[in-house]
Amino acid sequence: xxxxxxxxxxxxxxxxxxxxxxxVLAPLVGSTPISLRRAFDRSVxxxxxxxxxxxxxxxxxxxxxxxxxxAALASAGVVFQGLLRNPLATPFTLGxxxxxxxxxxxxxxxxxxxxxxxxxxxxxxSFAGALAAVAIVYALARARxxxxxTDVLLLxxxxxxxxxxxxxLFVQYFADFAETYRTVRWLMGDLDVSSYAPIVTALPLVxxxxxxxxxVARPLNLLSLGPDSAETHxxxxxxxxxxxFFSASLATGAAVSVGxxxxxxxxxxxxxxxxxxxxxxxxxxxxxxxxxxxxxxxxDVVARTVMAPVEIPVGVITALIGGPFFLWLLIHRHxxxxxx
Amino acid sequence: MLQAADVTFAxxxxxxxxxxxxxxxxxxxxxxxxxxxxxxxxxxxxxxxxLKPASGEVRLDGExxxxxxxxxxxxxxxxxxxxxxxxxxxxxxxVVLMGRYPHLGTFEVEGPRDLAIARQALEATGxxxxxxxxxxxxxxxxxxxxxxxxxxxxIAGGEGARGSLLLLDEPTVALDLAYQLETxxxxxxxxxxxxxxxxxxxxxxxxxxxxxxxxxxLREGRVLVAGPTDDVLTPAHVAALxxxxxxxxxxxxxxxxxxxxxxxxxxxx
Numbered sequence: 001x002x003x004x005x006x007x008x009x010x011x012x013x014x015x016x017x018x019x020x021x022x023x024v025l026a027p028l029v030g031s032t033p034i035s036l037r038r039a040f041d042r043s044v045x046x047x048x049x050x051x052x053x054x055x056x057x058x059x060x061x062x063x064x065x066x067x068x069x070x071a072a073l074a075s076a077g078v079v080f081q082g083l084l085r086n087p088l089a090t091p092f093t094l095g096x097x098x099x100x101x102x103x104x105x106x107x108x109x110x111x112x113x114x115x116x117x118x119x120x121x122x123x124x125x126s127f128a129g130a131l132a133a134v135a136i137v138y139a140l141a142r143a144r145x146x147x148x149x150t151d152v153l154l155l156x157x158x159x160x161x162x163x164x165x166x167x168x169l170f171v172q173y174f175a176d177f178a179e180t181y182r183t184v185r186w187l188m189g190d191l192d193v194s195s196y197a198p199i200v201t202a203l204p205l206v207x208x209x210x211x212x213x214x215x216v217a218r219p220l221n222l223l224s225l226g227p228d229s230a231e232t233h234x235x236x237x238x239x240x241x242x243x244x245f246f247s248a249s250l251a252t253g254a255a256v257s258v259g260x261x262x263x264x265x266x267x268x269x270x271x272x273x274x275x276x277x278x279x280x281x282x283x284x285x286x287x288x289x290x291x292x293x294x295x296x297x298x299x300d301v302v303a304r305t306v307m308a309p310v311e312i313p314v315g316v317i318t319a320l321i322g323g324p325f326f327l328w329l330l331i332h333r334h335x336x337x338x339x340x
Numbered sequence: 341m342l343q344a345a346d347v348t349f350a351x352x353x354x355x356x357x358x359x360x361x362x363x364x365x366x367x368x369x370x371x372x373x374x375x376x377x378x379x380x381x382x383x384x385x386x387x388x389x390x391l392k393p394a395s396g397e398v399r400l401d402g403e404x405x406x407x408x409x410x411x412x413x414x415x416x417x418x419x420x421x422x423x424x425x426x427x428x429x430x431x432x433x434x435v436v437l438m439g440r441y442p443h444l445g446t447f448e449v450e451g452p453r454d455l456a457i458a459r460q461a462l463e464a465t466g467x468x469x470x471x472x473x474x475x476x477x478x479x480x481x482x483x484x485x486x487x488x489x490x491x492x493x494x495i496a497g498g499e500g501a502r503g504s505l506l507l508l509d510e511p512t513v514a515l516d517l518a519y520q521l522e523t524x525x526x527x528x529x530x531x532x533x534x535x536x537x538x539x540x541x542x543x544x545x546x547x548x549x550x551x552x553x554x555x556x557x558l559r560e561g562r563v564l565v566a567g568p569t570d571d572v573l574t575p576a577h578v579a580a581l582x583x584x585x586x587x588x589x590x591x592x593x594x595x596x597x598x599x600x601x602x603x604x605x606x607x608x609x
Contacts, residue, residue, distance in 0.1 A: 234414030
């Protein structure tokens with residue numbers, strides 16, 4: 001067995017078991033103990049079965065959305081880091097989350113409640129905002145160059161982040177207290193979906209981007225050598241960069257529409273995974289998707305239980321873990337010649 | 341046969357290459373020589389197909405390189421850049437295996453044969469012992485040899501009978517004398533035994549003289565003179581190229597021409 005095959009098999013097995021364990025265990029844990037036997041007792045009508053309600057209405061959709069958001073953000077982080085050739089990039093570096101936040105906050109402030117195609121207005125508006133930000137950043141990065149300049153991409157993304165944040169403050173200034181509160185809660189990142197609708201809508205988008213991720217994994221390895229060398233290794237660099245940019249943006253937009261801009265998943269998870277499996281994107285991508293799911297589901301269990309019965313938004317937990325980790329990473333990076 | 345015909349290239353409004361023509365026969369060893377900024381590296385990138393000339397064209401066996409599918413071209417032609425910085429912390433073996441990517445199907449991963457080819461390439465460049473090391477921790481010379489190994493893995497067992505090509509940009513810059521000799525020996529073996537066509541860009545006249553069958557002297561993006569090494573490497577051409585009076589003589593022990601710069605010529609070009 002060649003090293004890559006062995007590593008792929010080991011990593012998928014290890015992180016797969018981790019993800020499945022998280023998915024199975026998380027719904028069983030919470031501030032209210034539940035009995036599985038009663039939850040699955042068909043003789044009690046669902047309306048009277050509190051255990052079943054907690055399991056199927058509160059915890060299961062929450063766990064599933066955590067898995068979906070975690071997998072999407074972690075793997076999108078890997079793709080953005082590979083595309084920008086920068087291990088410190090995140091899914092939000094290029095303005096996707098700021099666009100999504102603006103969309104969400106417009107929906108909240110203007111009181112949009114229309115459920116188009118069964119999608120809650122806030123989720124739909126945040127996804128639209130994410131796409132708008134992506135389109136603007138892409139247009140800017142294309143305008144100055146023949147190809148797709150990752151430097152301009154980065155600058156455009158950072159600028160759009162700042163600009164959208166200013167717009168958010170501007171809209172917020174005119175919002176009333178309740179709207180502002182809802183917006184702030186949204187910005188913290190929260191998996192309290194209480195419905196399967198957002199998951200069902202986001203799932204096909206995330207799966208579509210995963211197909212693209214499988215294809216861009218090998219080109220991302222080559223892009224690490226630099227665009228010229230990637231090209232002489234037989235790939236069309238611009239096609240690969242475009243595929244990476246749009247698929248990672250799609251996954252991020254879909255994830256943010258479900259759980260808000262949950263921070264740090266997209267950087268903590270890829271780095272931990274690389275420490276274990278090495279930098280090969282063909283191993284890092286699926287591993288990060290699996291570990292990202294497990295990580296966010298785990299963080300959400302902490303968020304639900306650590307101050308029970310108060311539930312903390314999961315974004316606060318990921319930031320509390322991710323912030324110090326990020327700093328450790330920076331120091332570690334400077335202390336050695338290794339790239340991370 | 342690799343041919344460039346009337347290649348012109350500019351970065352923005354700054355012209356870099358002006359109607360450069362050259363040809364390298366199959367199994368040939370050509371050197372692009374010239375001072376800094378003469379367009380050597382740009383010409384090499386045009387030959388590799390990574391830069392599209394503004395006018396003129398590059399042909400490989402009569403086919404326009406810009407029309408050859410990238411992956412097919414990569415299976416025949418490998419390029420060794422002057423320097424390689426990796427964005428992530430790959431191992432030496434992983435870097436060499438990247439040379440096998442053009443040979444793999446879309447979702448295929450490297451198999452035992454690719455691994456064998458990669459190890460062979462590491463052995464050929466004397467870097468077998470570095471296999472498990474992180475690329476970023478290597479010295480400049482070691483990196484260079486690993487990248488050459490990756491290039492060898494890339495053109496190994498490629499397109500059947502058609503000859504493969506290796507393009508190297510300033511291959512001696514990071515190498516001390518011992519490794520320069522070693523690299524020269526490796527390239528010579530590749531050319532003679534494997535019939536690999538080699539093109540190097542270099543400002544090192546003696547390194548070029550020790551290896552190349554033909555030289556192309558570039559000055560300010562134009563071909564000053566081109567032809568067999570013995571005809572091209574004359575005191576007059578060195579003076580015209582660098583503004584330096586030089587002695588050119590055949591070194592008995594080394595068996596090739598040696599250029600010794602003596603003084604700046606007053607009649608600078």
